[in-house]
Amino acid sequence: MSTVPTNINNYLRRFAHQLEERILEQFPPLHQPGEPFPAELARLRRTPYHAQALAIAGISKRWEIETSAGAIAECGTGKTFISLGAMFVNSNGKPLTALVWRRRSLPSNGAEKRCRLCPEFVCF
Secondary structure (H helix, E strand, C coil), X not given: CCCCCCXXXXXXXXXXXXXXXXXXXXXXXXXXXXXXXXXXXXXXXXXXXXXXXXXXXXXXXXXXXXXXXXXXXXXXXXXXXXXXXXXXXXXXXXCCCCCCCCCCCCCHHHHHHHHCCCCCCCCC
């Protein structure tokens, strides 16, 4: 007779393999590791970390099939950079207009610094 997990740690240890299979089945990765990254990433004024580049490529591919995408991650992981990078990659080097809101906790010069990460971005 199997025992019922008593906490989340035990549950995840016991069912991690099944959870992994189900997640990958329901949400296949949009950008497969090993695929080349979009060429526009080389034009960014800061080189994204590998995980950020994967997220940028995935969001850009998501926009090819849907009208929205989300970057959900811990604080300090570069969500703003990922979002701006995805907009830049998705524009394919063409002019684009986008509205970006910033948290009130970010200083106004922080938004301007982030806009300088992508060439041809202008902040107002």
